[in-house]
Amino acid sequence: MSLSFTRADFPEDFVFGTATSAYQIEGHSRGGAGRTHWDDFAETPGNVVRAETGAIACDHLTRWQEDLDLAAGAGLDAYRFSTSWARVLPDGRGAVNAEGLDFYDRLVDGMLARGLKPALTLYHWELPSPLADLGGWRNRDIAGWFADFAEIIGRRLGDRLWSAAPVNEPWCVAWLSHFEGQHAPGVRDIRAATRAMHHVGLAHGHAIAALRSLGVGNLGAVCNLEYALPTDDSDGAHAAARLHDGIYNRWFAGAFRRGAYPEDVLDHLAPHMPDGWQDDMATIAAPLDWFGLNYYTCARLAPCDGPWPGYRTVEGPLPRTQMGWEICPEGLAHFLGRMHADFDDGLPLYVTENGMAWPDTPGHDDPARIDYLDAHLARARNAIADSVPLKGYFVWSLLDNYEWALGYDKRFGLVHVDFDTLERTPKASYHALARALAP
Numbered sequence: 001m002s003l004s005f006t007r008a009d010f011p012e013d014f015v016f017g018t019a020t021s022a023y024q025i026e027g028h029s030r031g032g033a034g035r036t037h038w039d040d041f042a043e044t045p046g047n048v049v050r051a052e053t054g055a056i057a058c059d060h061l062t063r064w065q066e067d068l069d070l071a072a073g074a075g076l077d078a079y080r081f082s083t084s085w086a087r088v089l090p091d092g093r094g095a096v097n098a099e100g101l102d103f104y105d106r107l108v109d110g111m112l113a114r115g116l117k118p119a120l121t122l123y124h125w126e127l128p129s130p131l132a133d134l135g136g137w138r139n140r141d142i143a144g145w146f147a148d149f150a151e152i153i154g155r156r157l158g159d160r161l162w163s164a165a166p167v168n169e170p171w172c173v174a175w176l177s178h179f180e181g182q183h184a185p186g187v188r189d190i191r192a193a194t195r196a197m198h199h200v201g202l203a204h205g206h207a208i209a210a211l212r213s214l215g216v217g218n219l220g221a222v223c224n225l226e227y228a229l230p231t232d233d234s235d236g237a238h239a240a241a242r243l244h245d246g247i248y249n250r251w252f253a254g255a256f257r258r259g260a261y262p263e264d265v266l267d268h269l270a271p272h273m274p275d276g277w278q279d280d281m282a283t284i285a286a287p288l289d290w291f292g293l294n295y296y297t298c299a300r301l302a303p304c305d306g307p308w309p310g311y312r313t314v315e316g317p318l319p320r321t322q323m324g325w326e327i328c329p330e331g332l333a334h335f336l337g338r339m340h341a342d343f344d345d346g347l348p349l350y351v352t353e354n355g356m357a358w359p360d361t362p363g364h365d366d367p368a369r370i371d372y373l374d375a376h377l378a379r380a381r382n383a384i385a386d387s388v389p390l391k392g393y394f395v396w397s398l399l400d401n402y403e404w405a406l407g408y409d410k411r412f413g414l415v416h417v418d419f420d421t422l423e424r425t426p427k428a429s430y431h432a433l434a435r436a437l438a439p
């Protein structure tokens, strides 16, 4: 089975890549990395399937050369990776773990040696536990701690990076983790969530400033967006979808690109915002070189009784992935158009994550993933034809990996990983992509 496009169907400079993250693949029990709030969260019964952690994960820490060979072998142009805060600074501040920083140095050189553009994310969720002890994302000081981390990484890797973004999916860092409690630190508290919603943006802004002052270029923001649909035509369902869109999609995109939070969400969160938050907006809206969107699915919203935000999600009719997420490529088309049209900044856009989980077994084809990628890349092509400045697309993920609270069952990889032997086996989707991208 093949993909229905080739490279020639995209602009010559279009960047194809794949994305991974540190804690999900590296093996965090090794190489001097510090403890993270994910280790604490997973040790608390009921939080993570089988209480699994990233202790070994894909053992990328020792197998990284093989993994970069796989990325290059698929004909990709770029490799999106993240630097673990707790691997570089085991206590979150202070002493650097030289072994950790050296690892990322070799990794970046390894990408360049294979012709892969290094696309860095500074933070993909492994908050050092000592910083969590101080309140983590609830504590305003995190913006300064994060800027210091950014500076350490920028000084060491900045001369060889192709791009850098401070925080992967700020909505997950803040709302999913402090309001819904589904990710570490597992808090369910509107005040904690509101503080996190602001401080993660502030940390982003400080990190951008730190990287810029070092001369690191091509800096962006990466937000996950979910296509919010009313479950029916009632006013209540429309209002629910609009509010979900505000919290999920408009909060960070508006802050980063316009320096403003959406009024409809702010109306409810304002009493919980830190004093003087307005003075931070210029920092949060530091100029960017690109905007990245991670897109997977849609949500169908209905109103419900109970406190604000007063809505619930309802099952929809579309086929689903192993995550239970509806396959809805129209949502990608929607956001590509909207993230261009809503902001008068002409910013280049990247799809920084897109992909699906499927219960793959080695030796069997994964046609569902090939279909998924094909359908979404067709929407990407349409957007380019409609003059959306879409410049690249990254598949999530290169490898099957640690899917956070869902452990190791959910397989997002182009490459199958046997978590007993750690053997890597490229799937049919990997081969299909390699054929599509071949010169």
Ligand code: IFM
Binding pocket: 021, 024, 169, 294, 353, 396, 402, 403, 412
């Ligand atoms: O695995 C995650 C990743 O860490 C962030 N974006 C979504 C992926 C799939 O859930």
